Amino acid sequence: MPQLWDLPAPEAGFAERPNAAGLDALDLKALAATLGEPAWRGDQLFDGLYRQRWTRWEQFSSLSKALRTRLAAEVDLAWPSIVQSQISEDGSTKHVFELVDGKQVEGVFMPYADRVTLCLSSQVGCAMGCTFCATGQMGIVRNLTAAEIAGQVVAMLNHHDHPAGHPVNLVFMGMGEPLHNLDHLMAAFDVLTDPKGLAIPPRRITVSTSGLVSGIERLGTFARRPRLALSLNATTDDRRSRIMPVNRVWNLDALAGALAAFPLQSGERITLEYVLLKGVTDTLEDGRRLAAFARHFPAKVNLIPFNPHEGSGFEPPDEARVSALCRLLVDAGQPVSVRRSRGQDVAGACGQLVREGQRRGQPKEL
Ligand code: SAH
Ligand code: SF4
Numbered sequence: 001m002p003q004l005w006d007l008p009a010p011e012a013g014f015a016e017r018p019n020a021a022g023l024d025a026l027d028l029k030a031l032a033a034t035l036g037e038p039a040w041r042g043d044q045l046f047d048g049l050y051r052q053r054w055t056r057w058e059q060f061s062s063l064s065k066a067l068r069t070r071l072a073a074e075v076d077l078a079w080p081s082i083v084q085s086q087i088s089e090d091g092s093t094k095h096v097f098e099l100v101d102g103k104q105v106e107g108v109f110m111p112y113a114d115r116v117t118l119c120l121s122s123q124v125g126c127a128m129g130c131t132f133c134a135t136g137q138m139g140i141v142r143n144l145t146a147a148e149i150a151g152q153v154v155a156m157l158n159h160h161d162h163p164a165g166h167p168v169n170l171v172f173m174g175m176g177e178p179l180h181n182l183d184h185l186m187a188a189f190d191v192l193t194d195p196k197g198l199a200i201p202p203r204r205i206t207v208s209t210s211g212l213v214s215g216i217e218r219l220g221t222f223a224r225r226p227r228l229a230l231s232l233n234a235t236t237d238d239r240r241s242r243i244m245p246v247n248r249v250w251n252l253d254a255l256a257g258a259l260a261a262f263p264l265q266s267g268e269r270i271t272l273e274y275v276l277l278k279g280v281t282d283t284l285e286d287g288r289r290l291a292a293f294a295r296h297f298p299a300k301v302n303l304i305p306f307n308p309h310e311g312s313g314f315e316p317p318d319e320a321r322v323s324a325l326c327r328l329l330v331d332a333g334q335p336v337s338v339r340r341s342r343g344q345d346v347a348g349a350c351g352q353l354v355r356e357g358q359r360r361g362q363p364k365e366l
Helices: 025-034 040-051 065-074 134-138 146-159 178-193 213-219 237-243 252-260 284-294 319-331 352-360
Strands: 081-087 093-098 104-111 116-119 123-125 140-143 168-172 205-209 227-231 270-276 299-305 336-338
Touching: 025 040, 081 146, 093 146, 104 123, 104 146, 116 146, 123 178, 140 178, 146 168, 146 178, 168 178, 178 205, 178 213, 205 213, 205 270, 213 227, 213 252, 227 252, 270 284, 270 319, 284 299, 284 319, 299 319, 319 336
Parallel strands: 116 168, 168 205, 205 227, 227 270, 270 299, 299 336
Antiparallel strands: 081 093, 093 104, 104 116, 123 140
């Protein structure tokens, strides 16, 4: 029987007018040509969109008033809009984005001393059906476009008045399975990393997958690509297949093989995310098997205590167990960190805020 993720995820409907948001340098030159403008106008559009982060045509002061008026009449500048923002006690802010068709996704802005990390969504919903995940319970609604992926970054940086040049990390750990939407993801990656625009270095971008081996293999063929994280989350095929249906197609052996074959740059490591579910994935035997799995390739482990949500049926692990597993991995010589879930008090883990919004009615703006 074909699995849901064997099928292409539904795409956004076509708008009648062109949308400049999310277009790369070449497409913006082509857009300029359709307006009868020289190619270098495309460069000005690129600069305005991604270096200045302008979101309305009237802001494009580098263009003549006549051209701005024409653009406003003929070309959309449609980024996702922030419709709800919740500030967490730890300083992170969770945002709900509304897309042109009214669908919603989430992103998180996490400021640190030396950088800001943005957690991004890649799809509305998700086809992978992991049993512990709020997004998984929604099923797949549709892929995000490149504009909607890159637009989460533009919207969050603008919302927080983020100064250009201050380091930005991106992690695709919000809603959706990024490798199930690889074409749009890579189109957004090209725009986000372009040195003439937002200029986010590829090594600062991490894509997290549930273990879609076909996608891992394809990602490995790109010369410029983001870093890879795998949501391992269980250490036996039996357990993993029960909480992550994708494991019934690509099991732990297949995953270890694909990750060992993934072409890494010198010093690059694959992140292994491991969600700790009390009594399900958090035994000391799990810790030992996790350390053994991580020896197949250069890896760093990230332990993630489960973030509870209504109706999941899972519980977070005891604090003492988290520490014991962390120590076990350190003793095994394995680089390890524990994710102290940021934004937990505002329903931090992926999919939870949108789901709560749907339950309570429309979320309201801050
Ligand atoms: N679909 C991709 C990326 C989005 S999920 C993937 O699965 O990797 C990002 C991370 O959040 C994954 O590691 C997932 O296992 C984890 N996650 C999902 N629900 C969670 C929850 N309720 N508590 C803690 N982590 C969760
Ligand atoms: Fe999808 Fe990731 Fe959630 Fe699994 S954990 S359902 S792959 S978003």
